[in-house]
Amino acid sequence: MKKALAFTSHDHKRCRRATLATVEKICAERNIRLTPVRRNTLEILLETHTALGAYELLEKLSQSGFCDKPPVVYRALGFLMEQGFVHKLERHNAFVACSEPKKCKNPCFLICRACSRVAEQTMPAAHTELVSAANQAGFITQNSVIELSGLCAQCPSDS
Amino acid sequence: MKKALAFTSHDHKRCRRATLATVEKICAERNIRLTPVRRNTLEILLETHTALGAYELLEKLSQSGFCDKPPVVYRALGFLMEQGFVHKLERHNAFVACSEPKKCKNPCFLICRACSRVAEQTMPAAHTELVSAANQAGFITQNSVIELSGLCAQCPSDS
DNA sequence: GGCAACTATGTTATATTGTAACATAACGAA
DNA sequence: TTCGTTATGTTACAATATAACATAGTTGCC
Ligand SMILES: [Zn+2]
Ligand SMILES: [Zn+2]
Ligand SMILES: [Zn+2]
Ligand SMILES: [Zn+2]
Numbered sequence: 001m002k003k004a005l006a007f008t009s010h011d012h013k014r015c016r017r018a019t020l021a022t023v024e025k026i027c028a029e030r031n032i033r034l035t036p037v038r039r040n041t042l043e044i045l046l047e048t049h050t051a052l053g054a055y056e057l058l059e060k061l062s063q064s065g066f067c068d069k070p071p072v073v074y075r076a077l078g079f080l081m082e083q084g085f086v087h088k089l090e091r092h093n094a095f096v097a098c099s100e101p102k103k104c105k106n107p108c109f110l111i112c113r114a115c116s117r118v119a120e121q122t123m124p125a126a127h128t129e130l131v132s133a134a135n136q137a138g139f140i141t142q143n144s145v146i147e148l149s150g151l152c153a154q155c156p157s158d159s
Numbered sequence: 160m161k162k163a164l165a166f167t168s169h170d171h172k173r174c175r176r177a178t179l180a181t182v183e184k185i186c187a188e189r190n191i192r193l194t195p196v197r198r199n200t201l202e203i204l205l206e207t208h209t210a211l212g213a214y215e216l217l218e219k220l221s222q223s224g225f226c227d228k229p230p231v232v233y234r235a236l237g238f239l240m241e242q243g244f245v246h247k248l249e250r251h252n253a254f255v256a257c258s259e260p261k262k263c264k265n266p267c268f269l270i271c272r273a274c275s276r277v278a279e280q281t282m283p284a285a286h287t288e289l290v291s292a293a294n295q296a297g298f299i300t301q302n303s304v305i306e307l308s309g310l311c312a313q314c315p316s317d318s
Numbered sequence: 319g320g321c322a323a324c325t326a327t328g329t330t331a332t333a334t335t336g337t338a339a340c341a342t343a344a345c346g347a348a
Numbered sequence: 349t350t351c352g353t354t355a356t357g358t359t360a361c362a363a364t365a366t367a368a369c370a371t372a373g374t375t376g377c378c
Contacts, residue, residue: 090249129285138312153297
């Protein structure tokens with residue numbers, strides 16, 4: 001497993017442009033519309049590798065001229081989540097842009113307590129292990145929420 | 160992995176009495192007080208292997224004569240969670256009694272969409288796999304939320 | 319272009335979940 | 349008993365999320 005991009009310094013401008021481009025391509029393929037609110041919502045989330053609360057997002061949206069009523073942001077988030085472009089961190093009631101909209105499957109989230117950055121990783125082996133352990137307990141897994149909190153490599157262990 | 164108790168028919172009266180007894184023992188050992196509200200909250204959660212929302216709990220508590228204001232239930236839950244006697248399902252904003260208060264460590268939750276029952280399982284291999292995969296990505300895991308949704312063995316697959 | 323059907327957004331109102339802050343009461347050690 | 353500590357009652361409010369309906373934009377068809 002290579003180091004998580006979100007936790008390393010990288011050309012983030014390029015990083016977010018690339019993700020946005022991928023999303024646009026997928027939208028074209030699926031024949032769905034990345035309308036201004038939706039696009040703007042995604043762009044705000046893509047600005048950093050951290051998660052934002054719905055109302056923080058809403059405020060930023062309203063600064064871009066959109067109506068600052070909750071349904072606006074929740075609808076945009078609903079669309080983006082349905083399409084897999086955004087994920088919700090259940091533990092924090094916060095939303096984060098998907099970092100691999102094309103390949104994302106059974107994502108696990110690594111959330112740094114110190115810097116708040118969020119890395120999304122697919123951990124196929126661990127996921128399979130989980131699902132099959134559940135299966136041995138007589139359970140058919142349809143969906144998983146996996147959120148690890150801790151410290152990223154750039155943050156000191158004593159923080 | 161043997162079948163999860165929560166998903167099988169069993170002597171639940173005994174099951175909950177045993178858990179309550181364990182909790183009482185632990186409280187004695189730790190020199191902490193399982194006061195009436197706390198105990199009642201736990202008892203309500205122990206009635207079934209399903210999770211309850213804070214306000215559902217609060218209503219049941221008030222039926223037992225306690226003050227029906229939110230802080231009452233949230234404080235009881237705070238205590239019970241701190242001690243590991245109750246867990247929160249983040250995905251559902253709901254609370255469930257710990258099924259193994261003595262041994263519980265890094266629990267995973269299997270949540271049946273059909274019958275709402277919740278089984279708590281420690282899956283050491285899967286957990287280790289997760290943590291070490293995260294570690295290879297440069298991340299030190301301090302805490303994990305693992306919640307699988309799906310179908311238990313007693314519920315038909317088409318539900 | 320004109321119209322109908324569908325999709326998306328604006329807007330009001332309200333539901334649900336969770337805390338802050340301070341008053342009162344119960345408990346436990348000296 | 350008295351004092352400090354811990355727990356509970358109570359008021360008020362913050363934060364998160366959805367229902368419901370009105371309006372506007374988009375799309376396909378004639
Ligand atoms: Zn980046
Ligand atoms: Zn960090
Ligand atoms: Zn039981
Ligand atoms: Zn079931």
